[in-house]
Amino acid sequence: MSEIPATLKTKYSIRPQGDRCLNVDFGDAISPETGRICLSASAAFRAADLPGIFEIVPSYISVALHYRPTALSMAHGSAYEMLTERIHDLLKNGLPDLTQESRVIEIPICYGGTHGPDLIDIAKRINLSPEEVIARHSQSPAMVYMLGFAPGCPYVALLDPVFAIPRRDVPVTAVPAGAVVVANRQNLIYPSTLPCGWHILGATPLKMFDVQRNPAVLLAPGDHLKFVPISLDEFNDMKHAQEVAELCV
Amino acid sequence: MSFEIIKPGLMSTFQDLGRLNHQSLGIPVAGALDVNAHRLANVLVGNSPEMATLEMTLIAPTLRVTAPACIALSGADLGPAINGFAVPMNRPLVLREGDTLSFVRRRHGARAYMSVFCGYSLSNMFGSTSTYLRSAIGGFNGRALKQKDVIQINRSIGDTDLELLAQNLWDFKIYLRASLVKSGSTKIRIIKSAQWADFTVESRANLITQPFKVTPISDRMGYRLEGPELKLSQPRQMISESVVFGTIQVPVGGQAIILMADRQTTGGYPKIAYVASVDHPLLAQMMPGDTFTFSLIDIAEAQQLDLKREQDLEDLEQQLRPIRQLLEEACTPAIECCSIQT
Numbered sequence: 001m002s003e004i005p006a007t008l009k010t011k012y013s014i015r016p017q018g019d020r021c022l023n024v025d026f027g028d029a030i031s032p033e034t035g036r037i038c039l040s041a042s043a044a045f046r047a048a049d050l051p052g053i054f055e056i057v058p059s060y061i062s063v064a065l066h067y068r069p070t071a072l073s074m075a076h077g078s079a080y081e082m083l084t085e086r087i088h089d090l091l092k093n094g095l096p097d098l099t100q101e102s103r104v105i106e107i108p109i110c111y112g113g114t115h116g117p118d119l120i121d122i123a124k125r126i127n128l129s130p131e132e133v134i135a136r137h138s139q140s141p142a143m144v145y146m147l148g149f150a151p152g153c154p155y156v157a158l159l160d161p162v163f164a165i166p167r168r169d170v171p172v173t174a175v176p177a178g179a180v181v182v183a184n185r186q187n188l189i190y191p192s193t194l195p196c197g198w199h200i201l202g203a204t205p206l207k208m209f210d211v212q213r214n215p216a217v218l219l220a221p222g223d224h225l226k227f228v229p230i231s232l233d234e235f236n237d238m239k240h241a242q243e244v245a246e247l248c249v
Numbered sequence: 250m251s252f253e254i255i256k257p258g259l260m261s262t263f264q265d266l267g268r269l270n271h272q273s274l275g276i277p278v279a280g281a282l283d284v285n286a287h288r289l290a291n292v293l294v295g296n297s298p299e300m301a302t303l304e305m306t307l308i309a310p311t312l313r314v315t316a317p318a319c320i321a322l323s324g325a326d327l328g329p330a331i332n333g334f335a336v337p338m339n340r341p342l343v344l345r346e347g348d349t350l351s352f353v354r355r356r357h358g359a360r361a362y363m364s365v366f367c368g369y370s371l372s373n374m375f376g377s378t379s380t381y382l383r384s385a386i387g388g389f390n391g392r393a394l395k396q397k398d399v400i401q402i403n404r405s406i407g408d409t410d411l412e413l414l415a416q417n418l419w420d421f422k423i424y425l426r427a428s429l430v431k432s433g434s435t436k437i438r439i440i441k442s443a444q445w446a447d448f449t450v451e452s453r454a455n456l457i458t459q460p461f462k463v464t465p466i467s468d469r470m471g472y473r474l475e476g477p478e479l480k481l482s483q484p485r486q487m488i489s490e491s492v493v494f495g496t497i498q499v500p501v502g503g504q505a506i507i508l509m510a511d512r513q514t515t516g517g518y519p520k521i522a523y524v525a526s527v528d529h530p531l532l533a534q535m536m537p538g539d540t541f542t543f544s545l546i547d548i549a550e551a552q553q554l555d556l557k558r559e560q561d562l563e564d565l566e567q568q569l570r571p572i573r574q575l576l577e578e579a580c581t582p583a584i585e586c587c588s589i590q591t
Contacts, residue, residue, distance in 0.1 A: 015443040018523030019551040021493045023443075030488060042273075057272045057491035059515060064491030066272075069552040070559040078549035147275035148489060148515025151384050155489065155515075191275075192384070209275075211374065211386060217274040 010037050010095055014084050019069055022080060024087060027061045030157050030185070034061050035145045039102075039222045040095045048090050050083065058221050059146040060157070102143075102222045107189070107204050109138070109180050109227050110235035115203035116180070122199050126162050136160050137201060138227040142187065144219050152191035152209030152217040156225060158182065171197040178203040180227075189219075205238040212246070250316045250405040252365075254398040255349070258310035262469075263369060263388035264510075265301040268377035272491060272514040279379040279387070282469060282510050283360055283533035285429055285558070286324030290364035292566050293321035293341050293423070295573030300368040301378040301388070305361045307536065309352035310394055314344045316405035319366040319418070319576055325358025325534055339425060341366075341572055343406070343415040357433075358534040366576050367404035381511060382469070409579040417575055424568070426561040434531060435541040439497065439522040440548050444481075448499075448521050452479040456521060457543050461505070465537040470511040472532070478503035481519055489517035495524030495532070507532065525551040527558050 013025050024041060027034035042058040045065060052071035057064040065087075069079035076082070111134045112119035123130045140160040147154055167183045172195065175181065179190040181198035188198065191209035208218050219225075230238075264287065267280025281287035281304055288298045309327045321341050322329050329336050330353050336342055338361075344350065352361075371378040371388055380388025389400060406414070445453065461476035479499045492498075496508040498518040507524060508516070509532070524532060525546060535541070546554075 016440070016548050017442070017491075017493050017520075018440055018495055019526050019548055019555060021491070023490065055270050055272055057514065059490040060488050062488075062490045064493075066491075066493070070556050074549075074552060074556060079552045080548050146489070146515060147273065149275065149513055151274065151276045151386075153275050209384075211384075216375075217276070221273060 010041075010091070012041075012091060014087060016080050017064065019080070021064055021066045022083060022087075023062045023064050024091075025062045030060045030145070032141070032143060032157070032159065035143060035157065036097070037095065038063050038145070040097055041091075042221070044090065044095050045087075048086075050086050050090075052079065052083065057146075059148075060155070102224055103220075104224045104226060105219065106226045106228050107180075107206060108230040108234070108238065109202040109204050110230050110232055111137075111202035113232060115178075115232075115235065116201045118199040119201055122165065122182075122201065125165060128162070133162075133201070134229055136162055137182070138229050140227075142225040142227065144221055144223040144225065146221050147217070147219070149188065150191050150194055150209075152219070154189055154208065154219045154223075154225075156187040156189070158185050158187050161185065163187075165199060167197045168199060171195050172200075175200060176203070177207065178205060180204060203235070205235055205242060207242075250318075250402050252312045252314055252318075252400040252402065254310055254312050254394050254396060254400070256311040256351075257394045257396050257398070258305055258352075259308040260306040261310050261394040262304055262380035262382065262392075263301040263371050264304045264379045265377055266299050266379075267510065268375050268379055268381070268387070271375045275514050276375055277381055277383075277511055277514055278494070279381040279469075280377070280510050281362065281379075281533075283324050283362065283530040285530040285562070286360070286362045286533075288562055289339065289425075289429055289565075290321045290323040290362040292562075292569050293323070293339065293572065294319050294364045294366040295569070295576050296364055296366065296368060300364065301371055302362040302364045303369070303394075305352075305363065307355065307359055309361055311349065311351040312400075313349050314346065316346055316402075317407075317409075317411055318344045318402055318405055319414075320344060320350075321364050323362050323364075325361040326356040327358075327361045328353035328356060329361075339430070340423065341418045341421075341576075343411055343418065345411055359536040360533055365402050366406070367402070370401035370403055383511065404580065406576065407580045414575065414579045418572065421569075421572060421575075425565070428527075428558045428561045429565065432531065435539075436544050437528050437531060437541050438525040438546045438551065438554075439543045440525055440546065440551050442497075442520040442522050444519055445521060447481050447483070447485070447519070449480055449482050452477070452503075452521070455479070456505075457545055460540045460542055462540045463535050463537050467537055468511070469509055470513075471509050472507045472535070474505045474507065476505065479505055479521055485519075487517045487519055489515045492516040492520075493523065495526065495529055496520050497522045497524065509533075525554065527551065527554040 055066040072079035175196040385391030455477035
């Protein structure tokens with residue numbers, strides 16, 4: 001027997017992003033609570049099948065609804081006003097809390113060394129030993145709030161305030177796929193080689209984005225991550241196993 | 250049944266209406282920069298709007314066809330010629346086996362679109378055949394055309410009287426409304442962002458009175474502009490969120506960037522305004538060095554203008570329906586390989 005989901009009472013505001021998108025804002029600072037509301041709202045918007053909407057994109061504090069104004073009646077005001085009314089109707093009774101449905105995914109990480117060239121510098125900056133940084137990072141509750149920057153790249157908020165480290169002054173031009181980078185209590189995992197303005201703590205052998213795989217994108221908004229420290233040997237073994245598996249396809 | 254690329258041109262990629270419904274996974278939309286021209290090219294050969302066209306930037310390719318085909322060219326006029334003879338834009342054109350299509354001289358615009366009856370054979374990734382260069386996905390091998398590439402087309406025109414077909418197509422009257430073809434306007438209409446009031450009074454005034462120039466650091470991802478410095482009254486950290494085509498964002502330094510089709514799915518820069526959708530094609534046809542001014546309209550007006558443009562396109566699709574029929578009849582045996590949206 002399924003339980004009736006708890007209802008989140010929520011404050012929100014609506015603003016346009018140009019003439020084909022509007023955002024419903026649920027807060028003004030990154031928090032697990034706001035993140036959860038955004039994901040619940042995304043699911044509710046999707047289920048409501050609102051007219052003209054072709055894409056729903058959640059982020060930390062906001063949900064973007066991309067729509068075709070030409071698919072909405074403009075007889076009684078703009079398409080934006082029409083849609084805004086529909087959203088008020090939908091949200092007036094609060095939102096179902098959908099957090100029970102999230103997945104927990106283990107992310108093995110080889111910290112420090114060549115895979116995490118900034119580990120020691122970070123440790124010095126926050127007055128911890130490298131071992132303590134690894135412990136704090138791998139024990140920090142971590143949830144994927146959104147994907148962006150590049151296909152399959154997860155934005156993960158780290159609850160531990162020790163990771164409130166400003167970005168680096170001079171970006172690194174090329175950081176390899178799998179890099180686990182932190183700044184401002186946020187964490188990205190690189191899906192491909194890209195420039196980077198954050199600090200590189202380590203790397204995972206997992207591929208965030210692989211067009212040969214189905215699904216191509218490993219993580220989705222709402223996923224909870226468990227960072228598991230692994231040794232360089234384990235990292236290499238996992239990489240090797242992956243390459244062998246790919247050759248056999 | 251193919252197009253052989255003799256010269257690749259500057260940057261030619263296949264694009265459709267974009268890779269929708271995957272932005273929440275960080276997968277960019279891509280798609281034609283000038284959606285009007287893309288749709289126009291398709292409708293002129295009886296295709297549905299979601300079929301890919303070849304987007305050709307400034308210097309278009311030279312190509313040879315190995316089987317009869319019907320194509321159309323819209324958007325920028327890059328001086329198209331078949332076997333050296335000039336041919337018109339915005340008309341269905343019959344290519345015979347062995348014909349060479351080349352482009353002689355750019356007359357206006359930056360991006361031309363070439364459709365072919367029943368479409369090109371391309372790789373579909375995440376529901377779209379648009380090329381996204383940074384991740385090398387979609388289109389033809391995920392990249393721009395190169396010399397000696399051979400592009401397969403889905404269907405060639407059959408064993409028919411090509412002279413008669415060309416004549417019948419030529420006799421067909423095509424009326425293009427002003428909203429669908431180049432206007433030559435250098436006024437880009439914009440809508441205020443929610444952060445509009447957070448910018449200094451001077452920045453806001455400059456945005457709508459001073460000229461802006463498209464710099465050479467401009468591509469399918471975004472146009473970097475040169476103009477008066479724009480700044481927030483109080484610097485503040487933005488939280489990343491979904492971004493849209495036409496977003497005018499202002500990074501540190503105060504020089505605006507307009508996000509285009511290959512934009513990342515999320516962004517965290519302050520935004521001062523958004524380009525109205527009806528003027529996206531105008532932007533798409535600009536090239537480095539072009540200057541323009543912004544003018545403010547409200548969202549209701551922007552959506553009315555967008556609706557008018559959409560209705561004009563739909564009327565044209567109705568008007569040109571017989572082209573599809575002419576081409577279907579020219580194909581023997583008639584095999585239904587692609588459907589038109591009704």
